[in-house]
Amino acid sequence: MTENQPTVTTDDGEKPARGDIDEDYNADEIEIVALGRALITAILEQSPIQEVQKLLDEDAPLWYQDEDGWSALHAAASVEDPGLVKILLQRGALWNSGEALDNAGNTAGDIALSLNDEESYRTIRDAGIRSELILQLLASRGGEADGLVFKEESDTALSSTDKFLSSHLRYTTDAHAQEICLLQSGETEIGVMMGWERGIMLETVHRICDGHPNAQTGLRVLNIGFGLGIIDSYFQALTVPPSTHVIIEPHPDVLRYMRERGWYDKKGVTILEGKWQDIVGTKTLDMAFDAVYTDTFSEEYEDLRRFFDHVPKLLASPDSRFSFFNGLGASNALFYDVYSHLAEVHLAGIGIDIEWEDVDVAMQEALRWENNREYFSMRLYRLPVGRMRATM
Numbered sequence: 495m496t497e498n499q500p501t502v503t504t505d506d507g508e509k510p511a512r513g514d515i516d517e518d519y520n521a522d523e524i525e526i527v528a529l530g531r532a533l534i535t536a537i538l539e540q541s542p543i544q545e546v547q548k549l550l551d552e553d554a555p556l557w558y559q560d561e562d563g564w565s566a567l568h569a570a571a572s573v574e575d576p577g578l579v580k581i582l583l584q585r586g587a588l589w590n591s592g593e594a595l596d597n598a599g600n601t602a603g604d605i606a607l608s609l610n611d612e613e614s615y616r617t618i619r620d621a622g623i624r625s626e627l628i629l630q631l632l633a634s635r636g637g638e639a640d641g642l643v644f645k646e647e648s649d650t651a652l653s654s655t656d657k658f659l660s661s662h663l664r665y666t667t668d669a670h671a672q673e674i675c676l677l678q679s680g681e682t683e684i685g686v687m688m689g690w691e692r693g694i695m696l697e698t699v700h701r702i703c704d705g706h707p708n709a710q711t712g713l714r715v716l717n718i719g720f721g722l723g724i725i726d727s728y729f730q731a732l733t734v735p736p737s738t739h740v741i742i743e744p745h746p747d748v749l750r751y752m753r754e755r756g757w758y759d760k761k762g763v764t765i766l767e768g769k770w771q772d773i774v775g776t777k778t779l780d781m782a783f784d785a786v787y788t789d790t791f792s793e794e795y796e797d798l799r800r801f802f803d804h805v806p807k808l809l810a811s812p813d814s815r816f817s818f819f820n821g822l823g824a825s826n827a828l829f830y831d832v833y834s835h836l837a838e839v840h841l842a843g844i845g846i847d848i849e850w851e852d853v854d855v856a857m858q859e860a861l862r863w864e865n866n867r868e869y870f871s872m873r874l875y876r877l878p879v880g881r882m883r884a885t886m
């Protein structure tokens with residue numbers, strides 16, 4: 495819930511169901527819901543802007559959602575009115591929270607995108623980026639700024655590294671004979687790493703290693719998060735294997751799997767047991783690399799942003815390249831776009847320029863999930879490749 499959203503509850507403390515005017519509502523609640531409906535209707539009927547403004551001045555609620563889960567912002571996007579989209583955002587319309595999703599799981603941004611209304615889409619996306627940047631800034635200054643979209647419930651293995659590290663992981667194969675690594679979380683098993691991500695990992699290795707001046711003598715490679723060891727196997731399979739291959743991994747079950755598969759005995763491989771937070775930026779990792787990759791689990795954007803701060807020192811030269819698993823917000827096109835841009839903005843701020851490559855993962859869609867939580871539903875994976883900006 496945000497500051498823009500007054501608390502409306504029924505007399506028994508329940509929040510109104512979408513679209514409902516319940517007989518238990520008091521007069522104020524009925525008026526607020528009626529204003530919310532009137533606003534959506536006025537927008538859908540493309541009433542004169544003065545009428546819409548009047549309703550906004552009367553405090554028609556921007557958080558109100560009709561029976562289809564549409565808010566005023568969804569309505570404005572559906573009539574392709576970027577000017578109105580802008581006004582609603584300036585007035586505090588929500589772009590990101592649960593209230594931003596309609597019953598079909600679409601944000602107003604998704605609607606604009608589906609209508610090819612570039613201007614409305616960019617207006618919503620840029621408002622999202624701005625608000626996330628502000629929240630990040632507040633969070634980095636120690637403020638209470640838990641406004642990010644993709645926060646899992648706290649204190650579960652999905653949101654807390656320490657809980658994750660004390661949870662059991664199971665390595666198995668799925669119905670398509672792909673190797674997978676699963677985490678038991680309550681009733682369900684969650685994919686920590688799935689075989690369908692192979693294509694992404696292979697392309698990442700090409701993009702951060704190919705053509706590097708040291709490729710003929712063996713690159714110095716750092717990978718954070720072993721999982722199934724897919725990317726590490728691709729690093730090892732380079733025409734000339736890495737001269738130095740450092741892997742940071744904290745989970746005891748993963749470390750056991752690595753030992754069983756002989757990773758501790760591979761030439762040039764050093765396994766640093768622990769969380770990157772306890773290793774990167776310390777004397778334990780006192781060197782720089784030609785290629786750096788990170789793909790962890792149960793971490794949020796704020797963790798990634800903290801890791802970004804170390805990257806300039808981890809890159810050995812302007813030829814060195816960096817990538818990260820770009821999966822935050824990937825259950826929704828708008829959220830994915832916002833998080834990709836946010837990363838680009840933060841990295842630009844520390845002197846790293848990102849180039850993006852789209853990797854088509856649609857082919858693997860049918861293979862992706864069995865009963866596992868779907869953490870990536872985009873057709874295209876946006877693969878980031880970062881390099882230190884050349885200084886004049």
Ligand SMILES: C[S@@+](CC[C@H](N)C(=O)[O-])C[C@H]1O[C@@H](n2cnc3c(N)ncnc32)[C@H](O)[C@@H]1O
Pocket residue numbers: 655686687695718719720721722723724725726742743744745748768769770771789790791792
């Ligand atoms: C998604 S998997 C990585 C998959 C890998 N890219 C591959 O190709 O198979 C995430 C890995 O990150 C590890 N991990 C989680 N938190 C970490 C942290 N704070 N520091 C380092 N590794 C972490 C997990 O134990 C897990 O092995």
